[in-house]
Amino acid sequence: MKRVLVTGTAGFIGFHLARLLLDEGFVVHGYDGMTDYYDVTLKQRRHQMLLQNPNFAATEGMLEDAALIDRVTDAFQPDVIVHLAAQAGVRYSLENPRAYIDSNVIGTFNIMEAARRLKVGHLLMASTSSVYGANEDMPFVETEKADTQLTIYAATKKANESMGHSYAHLWNLPTTMFRFFTVYGTWGRPDLALYKFVDAILDDRPIDIYNHGDMYRDFTYVDDLVRGIRLLIDAVPERPASREDIPDWDSLSPVAPFRIVNIGNSDKVRLLDFIDAIEDALGKKATRNYMEMQKGDVPATWANAEALQNLTGYRPQTDFKDGIARFVAWFRDYYGK
Numbered sequence: 001m002k003r004v005l006v007t008g009t010a011g012f013i014g015f016h017l018a019r020l021l022l023d024e025g026f027v028v029h030g031y032d033g034m035t036d037y038y039d040v041t042l043k044q045r046r047h048q049m050l051l052q053n054p055n056f057a058a059t060e061g062m063l064e065d066a067a068l069i070d071r072v073t074d075a076f077q078p079d080v081i082v083h084l085a086a087q088a089g090v091r092y093s094l095e096n097p098r099a100y101i102d103s104n105v106i107g108t109f110n111i112m113e114a115a116r117r118l119k120v121g122h123l124l125m126a127s128t129s130s131v132y133g134a135n136e137d138m139p140f141v142e143t144e145k146a147d148t149q150l151t152i153y154a155a156t157k158k159a160n161e162s163m164g165h166s167y168a169h170l171w172n173l174p175t176t177m178f179r180f181f182t183v184y185g186t187w188g189r190p191d192l193a194l195y196k197f198v199d200a201i202l203d204d205r206p207i208d209i210y211n212h213g214d215m216y217r218d219f220t221y222v223d224d225l226v227r228g229i230r231l232l233i234d235a236v237p238e239r240p241a242s243r244e245d246i247p248d249w250d251s252l253s254p255v256a257p258f259r260i261v262n263i264g265n266s267d268k269v270r271l272l273d274f275i276d277a278i279e280d281a282l283g284k285k286a287t288r289n290y291m292e293m294q295k296g297d298v299p300a301t302w303a304n305a306e307a308l309q310n311l312t313g314y315r316p317q318t319d320f321k322d323g324i325a326r327f328v329a330w331f332r333d334y335y336g337k
Contacts, residue, residue: 004021004029004080005028005080006018007032007063007111008085010030010032012222013225016222016226017229017230030050031059031069033060033063038191063086074118080120080121082233083108083125090151090296091294092191108160112164115173122176122236123174124176124232125175125178127160127177129179129218129264131154133146135148140303141249143250150296151296161260165258174258175256175257175258176235176237179260180263182219194327195331198282198328198331201279201282202282205287209290210297212291213272213288216268217274219267219323220263220265221322225316228261228314237252247310262304262305264301264316265317269320281324
C-alpha cells in the first residue's frame with residue numbers, strides 16, 4: 001500500500017487528489033499552511049471531509065518551515081511526494097511578490113530536500129501553463145522553450161522546474177513536473193474566475209471581463225486533472241541511455257530522470273462562451289463590465305496533451321458546459337443560494 005505525502009491537501013486541487021488516492025486505497029498524509037489568502041473555512045471543510053477516512057492524516061504548517069517538513073516526512077516515510085502547495089494566483093503576485101519567493105521557491109526547496117534525503121521513489125510537483133509566458137505557438141508543447149514568464153508567480157514556477165531538474169540530475173531523483181491549464185470545478189478557490197462570476201451574478205453584482213472578453217483558456221475540470229496526476233504517479237521517469245531513446249513528443253531530460261507534462265483539455269474556449277455557459281447554468285444573465293487586459297495576463301492558453309496520453313493512456317475530456325453545471329450545483333448547495 002503506497003504512502004503518499006501530498007502538500008496542499010486543504011487546497012482546491014490537493015483536496016481532490018487526496019480524495020481520489022484515498023478512494024484507491026493509498027495512505028495519504030497532507031501538509032497545508034491554512035493561509036488566509038482566501039476563506040480558511042473552505043480549507044477546513046475540505047480537511048474535515050478527508051479526515052473521515054482513517055488512511056488520512058494531516059499536519060498544518062508552512063512550506064518555509066524546513067524543520068517541520070523534515071519531522072513530518074521522517075515520521076511518515078512516503079514512497080511518493082506530490083507537491084501541490086504554493087502561493088497561487090497571478091494577480092496577487094503583483095501585490096505581494098515576496099510571498100511567492102518564500103512559499104514557491106524556498107518552500108519547494110524544502111520539499112525537494114526531504115525527497116532527496118528519503119530517496120522517495122517519485123517526486124511530482126505542480127507547475128503552471130503560465131510558464132509559457134509570451135510564447136505564441138499553440139497548442140503549447142512541453143518540448144518548446146519557455147523563457148519569457150510575465151509574472152513573478154510564473155517565474156517562481158519556472159524556477160521550480162529548473163530546481164527539480166538539477167536535483168533529478170544530481171541525486172537521481174525521479175521527478176515529474178506538471179503544467180496545469182486553468183483548473184476549475186467543485187470546491188474551487190474563491191479567487192478563480194468561475195467562482196467569482198457565479199457569486200457575483202447570484203448577488204446581482206457586475207462581473208469584470210478583461211480584454212473585453214477576447215481571451216481564450218484551456219479550461220480543465222479538476223476531476224480530470226487529478227486523474228492525470230494519479231496516473232502520472234506510476235509513470236516514473238528514468239534517465240535515458242542516450243538522446244536517441246527519447247521520442248519527439250517526450251520532454252524527458254537526456255541527463256536526468258526528469259520530465260514535464262501538460263495537463264489540459266486540449267481545447268481553447270473563448271471567455272465569452274464560458275460566461276454564456278455560466279448564465280445558462282444559473283438561468284440568470286450577468287451584468288458585464290468590460291475592461292482592458294490586466295497587467296501580466298496572456299490572451300490565450302491551449303495545451304498539447306499528447307505526452308500525457310502517451311504516458312498514461314488518458315486525456316482530460318470534460319466539456320466546459322458540463323463542468324460549469326457541476327460547479328453551479330455544488331456552489332448553490334454549499335452556500336444555500
